[in-house]
Structures are given as structure tokens and as C-alpha cells.
Amino acid sequence: xxxLSLSRNEKILAGFFALIILSVGYFLxxxxxxxxxxxxxxxxxxKLCPDGSSVGRTGPNCEFRACTTGEGKTSYGFANDxxxxxxxxxxxxxxxxxWQTEENSRNFCVVENLDPNNELFPIYVWARCSEFIFQNDxxxxxxxxxxxxxxxxxxxxxxxxxxxxxxxAPSDGATYNEDIRRIFPENLQQKISNYDSATLSQELxxxxxxxxxxxxxxxxxxxxxxxAINDCKVKAVSQTHSHTAWAELKDGxxxxxxxxxxxxxxxxxxxxxxxxxxxxxxxx
Numbered sequence: 001x002x003x004l005s006l007s008r009n010e011k012i013l014a015g016f017f018a019l020i021i022l023s024v025g026y027f028l029x030x031x032x033x034x035x036x037x038x039x040x041x042x043x044x045x046x047k048l049c050p051d052g053s054s055v056g057r058t059g060p061n062c063e064f065r066a067c068t069t070g071e072g073k074t075s076y077g078f079a080n081d082x083x084x085x086x087x088x089x090x091x092x093x094x095x096x097x098x099w100q101t102e103e104n105s106r107n108f109c110v111v112e113n114l115d116p117n118n119e120l121f122p123i124y125v126w127a128r129c130s131e132f133i134f135q136n137d138x139x140x141x142x143x144x145x146x147x148x149x150x151x152x153x154x155x156x157x158x159x160x161x162x163x164x165x166x167x168x169a170p171s172d173g174a175t176y177n178e179d180i181r182r183i184f185p186e187n188l189q190q191k192i193s194n195y196d197s198a199t200l201s202q203e204l205x206x207x208x209x210x211x212x213x214x215x216x217x218x219x220x221x222x223x224x225x226x227x228a229i230n231d232c233k234v235k236a237v238s239q240t241h242s243h244t245a246w247a248e249l250k251d252g253x254x255x256x257x258x259x260x261x262x263x264x265x266x267x268x269x270x271x272x273x274x275x276x277x278x279x280x281x282x283x284x
Contacts, residue, residue: 076199077113086160087111087125087151089243093162096169097129101142105133106215110203114148114188114195122152124188127169128200132208139209146197147172150183162243163262221257228255229268232276237269239283 042062075084091097091109098107109129118124130144150168153160170179180189225247228234236248245265247255259265269279 075111075113077116079116079119082160083123084111084113086162087123087165088127090151090160090162090165091127091129091149091167094167097127097145099131099143101131102133105131105142106208106212107131108204108208108211110200110207111149112200114191115185122150124184125149125151126192126195126197126200128197128204130204130208132212134212139212141204141208144201144204146200148180148184148192148195159240161262218257221255222259225255225257225265226268229265229272229276229279232272234269234272234276234279236280236282237265238281239263239265 075088078084088109088111091111092107097109100107107129109127111125111127114124114126125148126146127149128144128146131142132139133142134140147169152166152168154164168183170176170183180192184192222245225234225245228247228249229237233249233251234247235250237246239245239259239262243258243260243262245257245259247265249255263283266281266283269281273279
């Protein structure tokens with residue numbers, strides 16, 4: 001087959017179209033963002049956050065927005081995060097909320113503020129506490145407690161001394177409803193009656209393995225501090241109101257742990273001074 005020859009005008013027109021195609025290709029290559037739509041239309045379903053709010057989907061992949069509160073925390077509904085954590089720490093020092101049915105078990109609590117608009121004590125919370133133990137390399141919940149609690153404290157501070165908290169909780173017997181009416185304000189009684197602790201239970205399930213191992217490591221470090229004080233290897237000790245204790249050893253090593261009771265490290269250092277000489281002590 002003999003190829004057709006093009007006229008001069010046809011050649012000019014073909015060249016013109018070729019130039020247009022090349023120009024458009026270059027423009028799109030340099031401006032790839034226009035190849036995607038400006039707005040992705042996401043479905044209108046929503047995710048419920050632990051604090052009761054909800055978030056929708058966004059972005060090119062239509063992923064849910066992050067909850068502003070309540071994810072990966074030990075407490076919910078508190079304007080001051082330290083308050084919720086301090087209340088949870090306080091509860092696990094009380095036999096009503098922390099017990100031991102088997103050796104080497106650990107107790108943990110999470111709490112939710114039932115009245116987030118109230119920033120003054122008493123604070124009314126729901127507490128979810130459980131006893132856990134590792135069995136066959138699996139963390140097992142041995143027993144649990146879910147109950148509303150009234151928490152009181154003598155004043156408002158940026159830190160909380162858990163030894164100064166007090167609490168009141170309803171009995172689990174025939175007087176439960178009567179106790180609810182007596183302990184809690186009327187505007188919270190219906191909320192308590194309908195309360196669902198599923199979010200707090202999930203928090204315990206999710207966080208307890210890390211908490212358990214952290215507790216074990218803390219116990220080991222605390223024993224090292226006690227032994228160092230007894231062996232006269234400690235130069236100085238200090239503590240905070242949150243029960244964090246430090247020991248500075250004479251070789252420059254520093255050890256830090258949560259002491260079981262406030263002033264435990266001070267008492268240990270004071271008792272060792274007759275044998276070891278002066279140990280510098282400070283508290284916050």
C-alpha cells in the first residue's frame with residue numbers, strides 16, 4: 001500500500017495539533033494535583049468518643065477524625081488530667097477497690113467524672129477497678145468492681161496528695177438505692193442508674209498489660225532503692241506528693257520509683273542515718 005502524501009496546509013494543521021497535545025501533557029505533569037478531585041465525598045457515619053461526643057470522617061481516605069478526649073487515658077471528663085489520675089491512684093490504695101485473691105496479682109482503676117461541669121470538690125465519679133494476674137503468658141482479670149463514688153479533697157492544687165483524699169461509695173446490698181440518693185446529687189442519680197461502664201472496661205483491658213509490667217518494674221526498682229539505703233550507698237533522697245521517690249547514689253547513679261506510701265523513702269533514710277551518716281533529704 002502506497003502511503004498518502006499530505007498537503008502543505010494539512011502538515012501545518014497536524015503540527016499545530018501536536019503542539020497543543022504536548023503543551024497540555026506538560027501542564028498536567030507539572031500540576032498533578034488537578035487530576036484529583038478537590039473534595040472527597042465521605043459517608044456520613046460517625047464514631048462515638050468515650051466522652052460522649054462524636055466525630056465524622058475526613059480526608060482523602062475518609063478516616064475518622066481523632067477524638068479530642070478519652071483515648072489512651074486512665075480517666076475521662078476531667079478538665080485537669082492530674083485530678084483524674086490522682087483519684088484512680090488513690091482508689092487502688094483502698095481495700096474496697098483493690099484486693100488480692102492470688103499472689104502476684106495487681107489492681108488498677110479507671111474513672112470517669114460524672115459531672116464534667118463541676119470543677120470543685122466533691123467530685124462524683126464512676127470507678128471501674130479490677131484485679132489482674134499473668135497466667136500462661138496471658139493477662140487475666142480475676143475479679144472486678146464497677147461503682148459510683150463520691151471523692152472529696154480539702155483544697156484545689158496543681159498536684160494532689162493521695163493521702164488527703166476521702167471517699168464514700170454505696171453498699172452493694174439492699175441499701176444501694178438508698179445510698180445513691182443520700183450520697184449523690186439529684187441531677188446525677190438518673191445518670192448513675194443508666195450508666196454503662198463499657199468504655200472504662202475496655203480501657204482496663206487495653207491498658208492493663210502495660211500497667212502490670214510497669215508495676216513489676218517499679219517494685220524491682222523500689223527494692224533496689226531500699227537495699228541501697230540499707231547498704232549505705234545513698235547520698236541523697238527526695239520525693240513528690242505523687243509518691244515518686246528518687247535516690248542519688250554515691251557513685252552518681254539515680255534511681256526513681258513510686259513509693260508504696262508517702263514518706264516511705266524519708267523514713268528509710270532517717271532510720272539508716274545512725275549507721276550510714278547524714279543522708280540529704282528533700283520533699284516537694
